Amino acid sequence: MSAATEDAVTEAPAVEAVPKRAMTLGLGTSLAVLAALVIAPLFVKNFIIFQMTMLLIYALAVLALNILTGGSGQFSLGQSAFYAVGAYTSAILMEHVGMNYALTLPIAGIICFAFGFVFGQPALRLSGVYLALATFALAVAMPQLLKLGFFEHWTGGVQGLVVTKPDAPFGLKMSQDMWLYYFTLAISIGIYVASVNLLRSRSGRAFMAIRDNEIAASAMGVNVALYKTLAFGVSAGITGIAGGLGAIAVQFVAPDGYTITLAISLFLGMVVGGVGWLPGSIVGSAFIIFVPNIAESISKGLSGAVFGVLLFIVIFLVPHGARQVAIVAQQLIGKLRKG
């Protein structure tokens, strides 16, 4: 294999260097994960299927943040705002306009793309922690904006909106939860593949060039301002679709569901999954959905503290998140094959 000869040449730095296709999984692993995601719901209860749907939805939101931070190097603690806009767009279109749920998602995506693109303009002047603070302000402001009396007719104010759960189409004999899971899975796969394509293309390389060195990127002809705002737009757009799916799955939108806590959770998910490693998004999502439950089962009164300790352990043991675990596993398998 070519990998073996390469190892011989670059033995020393091989440990430090990121493996070639670090952004994605190999074909075999991808298919195995896909098969597990397709088959698993056939054997579990509806509540677990619902949780798996949420797993995919948050994975999309983490993926979106990963494109922004891992791809273009911009921080955001404001993803909950984009998620909220997506959720409300879907909910309002379904309940007030009577639009089909599936059609509301691209609209949520487009609206959030525009929102992110516009928000990216002032963010151009900020970087690093300052950008994180600006986006933080957006996340803090969003629940209050949604409660405003001015929008109340549409948003339902503090009460929020109840969303009808869709039935499986074409007379399929499938529970609503199961149908929604497969619907979400199909969208997630589509967005994942598109994101991988994007990051491997000329636009994606421009994002990463900006992340690594803005002045050099500009000297190579990359319009830094344009690509930074595009990254914000793409990230917000995907987050908006996730938000719309979330509204449909949860059947309810309310301002207090989209607080800064959500934004921080998504940030956490990205770090646990591995910044810049797209497949890690689902691991990060699993962490933010299931670990709080585990913490609660260990101690009801101190669940927050237990969660903190678990998080600390993960970050201490694998600072690069799931990506690091994957790299170690890959090396182990490689050794076993050689041996």
Next chain:
Amino acid sequence: MTQAQLAQGNAPLLAVRDVSVVFGGIVALNGVSFDMHKGAILGLIGPNGAGKTTLFNCLSRLYQPSSGDILMEGASILTRPPHRIAEIGIGRTFQNVALFPNLSVLDNVRVGCHARSSSDIISDSIRLAWVRRGEAEINKKVHEILAYLDLEDVAHTVVSGLPFGTQKRVELARALAADPKILLLDEPAGGLNHEEVYVLGDLIKRIRDQRHMTVLLVEHHMGLVMSIADHVVALNFGRKLAEGTPAQVQADPDVIKAYLGSKDQ
């Protein structure tokens, strides 16, 4: 006049006209003018703080001159934003290597093709046929350049793990990927050993001859400048001190004074 100038007639490829740069009260460049002719290697020399890098940064549009103009093929470049300099054929390398450290050598050089290709995020996401064709063209070109600069063995390596000399070659490869008409090299010999400097000198000449480029070389290494430049401009305290063939500039009493000091001081 140099041979290159005689061969090409007198229309300069790049003309620096009376350029001044003032930072606060400090005059970093004071009315500097010179021409670059097609196919020449122009050496820009001067002691530390002479204004070499300032001038360089004006050419790549990182600094805005306070007065004067810079013309590329007769058109001013000063109305262009920095990211639209590569497309008119001005490519550069950086003094302390400014690569994209987390990207592979291949991807670094592919970014170099940015100005010579086009795409949009939607087409890229769904990998339309024309995007795939564009990527294939980029790959072909990048591999040709990597072969030219003997970088194929490290094509898939992340650049931050490479030795400094190799990183400098990657930076050169990235600049070549944009097919520049003028290649701006900011101290390419910095950090290289004696032998490497000679190899570099040959490489720069080879690039000029085989890839038909014009080279502006900012360099401290006198040996390199004097051996490969056709034409030399010497700066000191932001002013042009002397201009001419390497031999003329080397013999210029003002240049000697600037570098070695004079008895009066």
